[in-house]
Amino acid sequence: MIPACGADVAAVREGDVMVSSQPSADELLELAVRVARGAADTARRMRAEGVSAVATKSTVTDVVTAADRAVEMQVIAALREVRPDDAVLGEEYGAAAGGVASGPGSVRWILDPIDGTVNYLYGLPQYAVSLAAEVDGVVVAGVVRNAATGDEWTATRGGGAWRDGRRLAGSTETDLGQALVATGFGYDPARRSHQAGVVAGLIAHVRDIRRFGAAALDLCLAAEGRVDAYYEKGLNAWDQAAGGLVATEAGLVFSGLDGAPPGPDLVIAAPPALFAPLHERLAKLDAAGGP
Template identity: 45%
Template structure:
């Protein structure tokens, strides 16, 4: 963002707003759960969006703009406004839309407030479990008041790896081939269906690492901060077709996974 940061901003107040927003948007999602309306698609026939996504984002935008009218916005469902305060909110009103449509319960509201240095606060809220993960840069990460810490050290052959796949059929084929080559080198993989919850799973030690290509800023802004504040290392990576990706793991496992992905990429 080009504007100078708001030096008077209080991260605690940003976190409070993000927490209230995530829970309000979560209530909107639960009110519509099991009775989806306005279903359409975006990037492909397997990339859905519904009125639930749109109404959740509208709830967040109204709350943020009413309390911080000078802040910028970037939302998955179209919210886009330049910042004049140095703070921009990056929001995914429903991360895990397919899970939501199938009533699989693994979906979340993801909100991050960024300054010129990146994510300053992040909140990921699962409305079904009511678990709320959150972090402030340089302060740490927690879930419902309990501190989070990644698993470390974890040898690669004992690592549980979360991953995901894109919506484009050809890209998905390439991603599947890469994971097939990585699978014999790790304990197993998990496909949760929400990038935000995958990142929080790394932070909480429910999985050891997360790797996915094709993610967008709103998918990983909040969860990425939460994972890093829990001790994870994070890098942007794109071994397949230049798709923007992310790799997150505890420090010892991180280096092993980076090396493994490089070997797989270079082997073609």
């Protein structure tokens, strides 16, 4: 069992998590979980103290807080203390604050410090720390921790997806008309308008639509079967790296349209029985199109 750690780098060191230069997926996951738990503690504490230094990024509705930046720097510092040569790609600072992944066996960490920042801003309990480890360009370990609730999902490539000691297997629903489907919307008004049109065309063909506002959590909820499927346009690597591995290891098909890999154009995560009909419907609705 992996014990919880505090918010500082020393907690990682005290836990004796010294990962070898050629780490296994399990070693990387152990480090990721310890670091993500400390980061989630910081995010929750800063939310309780009051959201500060709110700024905007791509649009006036795309917010970033002081906590986003503080949590990202905390995670980078903690990872560097244990694995100083690894690269880090984070939402707020990009690759600027990390090392350089080069050579066989190189590791890159992919981080969303607070996925669901608007929820965080409003005090809604759906915001998460998402941290994945990529080796030679392939995500091999990931953790998503809901900082508000303490819910935590983990996965290693080939080792399954887990929550609270229970292996996840996705939804058993086979009828798209009975499927509860999660999605999300971009910050650009033109993109949201296009995405609203897709929802309008889809909603009569599914049980209902849910929008929780945190892609990493959506992917984990689909992996757990708490929603039957998920799709969204506009995701970045940090939005989907850890949650995508959780979904994949739970047996979901995790893909884009027409065989494309999951990426900014579109991400779909659904059990095999639902993937084909959902994919067909989204293709007809041009879900990957628009701005």
